[in-house]
Amino acid sequence: MGTQNVIHPREGMHTDSSRQRLPPFSVFLNGWFLFYVQRYLRRHFHAVRLLGALEPSNPSSNGLRTQAANDHPDIGSEPVILYTNHPSWWDPLVFLTLAAKLYPGRLSYGPIDARALGHYRFMERIGFLGIDQGTWRGSARFLRMARAALHRSDVIFWITSQGEFVDPRQRPVGIRPGVGHAAEGASRGLIVPLAVEYPFWTERFPEALAAFGPAMRLADAPNRSAAEWNRLLAQALEATQDRLAEASQRRDPAAFRTIVSGRVGVGGIYDWIRRIAAWCRGRTFDAAHGNWDDKRASPRVAHNEASQ
Numbered sequence: 490m491g492t493q494n495v496i497h498p499r500e501g502m503h504t505d506s507s508r509q510r511l512p513p514f515s516v517f518l519n520g521w522f523l524f525y526v527q528r529y530l531r532r533h534f535h536a537v538r539l540l541g542a543l544e545p546s547n548p549s550s551n552g553l554r555t556q557a558a559n560d561h562p563d564i565g566s567e568p569v570i571l572y573t574n575h576p577s578w579w580d581p582l583v584f585l586t587l588a589a590k591l592y593p594g595r596l597s598y599g600p601i602d603a604r605a606l607g608h609y610r611f612m613e614r615i616g617f618l619g620i621d622q623g624t625w626r627g628s629a630r631f632l633r634m635a636r637a638a639l640h641r642s643d644v645i646f647w648i649t650s651q652g653e654f655v656d657p658r659q660r661p662v663g664i665r666p667g668v669g670h671a672a673e674g675a676s677r678g679l680i681v682p683l684a685v686e687y688p689f690w691t692e693r694f695p696e697a698l699a700a701f702g703p704a705m706r707l708a709d710a711p712n713r714s715a716a717e718w719n720r721l722l723a724q725a726l727e728a729t730q731d732r733l734a735e736a737s738q739r740r741d742p743a744a745f746r747t748i749v750s751g752r753v754g755v756g757g758i759y760d761w762i763r764r765i766a767a768w769c770r771g772r773t774f775d776a777a778h779g780n781w782d783d784k785r786a787s788p789r790v791a792h793n794e795a796s797q
Contacts, residue, residue, distance in 0.1 A: 511637050511644065514596045515614040522615055523589050526582050531751045535692040537586060538745035540700035540736050560746055561591045562704040568639045568646075568678035569595075569704075572668055572722060574730055575649040576657045577687055581617075583697050584647045584683070590748050592645060598638055599647040600631055622652070628667060635671035639678040639707070647683075650726065657686040658734065662727035669719030675707035680722065684730040690740045694752050698737055698745065702729035 530537055539560050571588075573580065581599065588597045596616060603619035606612060613619065618634050621627035638646035648671070650664040672680055682702035687695045702725050713721075736744050 511598055511634060511641065512613065512618070514598075514616055518611060519596075519615040522612075523585060526585060527749055530582060530586060530697065530749050533694060534687075534697045534749070534751040535690070535694040536742075536747050536751050537583060537697040537749035538699070538742070539587065539591075539748055540698065540733055541744055541746065561587075561701050562679070562681055564592065564679055564681075564704065566642045567706075568641055568644065570635065570638065570671060570678065570680045571645055571647040571683055572650040572664065572680060572726065573647065573683045573685060574657055574662065574726060575651040575653065575655055576685060577654065579687065579697065580649055580685055581647075583685055583699060586749060587683075587699060588645050588647070594643065595645045596641075596643055597645050597647060598634065599649075600634065601649075603627070631667050632670055635667075636675070639671075639675050650722070657684070657730055660727065662723050662730060664719060664723050664726065666715065666719060668722055669715035669717070672707055672718040672722070673713065673715040674711065676711070678707045679704040680707060681705070682722070682726040682729045684726065684733040686730075686733060686737060688737050692752075696737075697749075698733060699748075700729055700733040700736070702726065702732075 542560050571584070573584065581601065584599065585597055588595060598616040598618060600618045600620040601612075603621045606617055606619035609617075618630075620631050635646055635648070638644045648668055650668045651662075652665040681704045683699060684702070685697070685699045687697055689695045705721075705725070710718075
């Protein structure tokens, strides 16, 4: 692997200590891993979907920015912290897929449990940062990495801010204190809530649903304490989760943009029976569970109906 495939920590940085730098990032390994991840998601989900735009609103006194008429924030060249709820093992794979699709020029870094990283050492070279949870050493490394990311305009730093698996309907939403400490006193950058959940709709496989909340500019509140940041960030994440939960319960795919299309139908002999039945009725077979009547007529049936 050539050196052109590795992004070194000095690039885009303004820190002067090696302890404050993010580890090198392998573009080659990351490209391979993303290819694998998207194939893996297609095998296990009906679709990965992103909820449509927030309604335009005026900036509020707490630093919330108006989101553009789109389904994800315009981050420009700002450093970004993306903090999320944590309902499932799937979360980092969904984050990486969204980041690659929506912000292709960015490198994705994020903390995970150091014990889990021990089984997949190659992931250290594609932005996964091993953190010893529940220790002072782990907390200190997390803050160093988060603050180093806020000096990088080519990075998205994602945080599973609840620190453990939590049901997406649990209220109130709580987040770990380290998230507020990462935001406290920052002189630049944005912090953005992202909600995810994995409901079953009408297919055999679940949906992977995501929604962004409005971005907050860290420099707009230089005197806000870590505790105040945590309270505000938890409120913003809860509002984003509520918005996603409401859309999820409506089961309306038109409210979402499909990021990755996955598998449909039941499979096996059952779908073969449906296929034959559709053919006998002169219909085009659609394996999607919501299309039991195979409503799209074949050219032969359309011709016969037009002749009557």
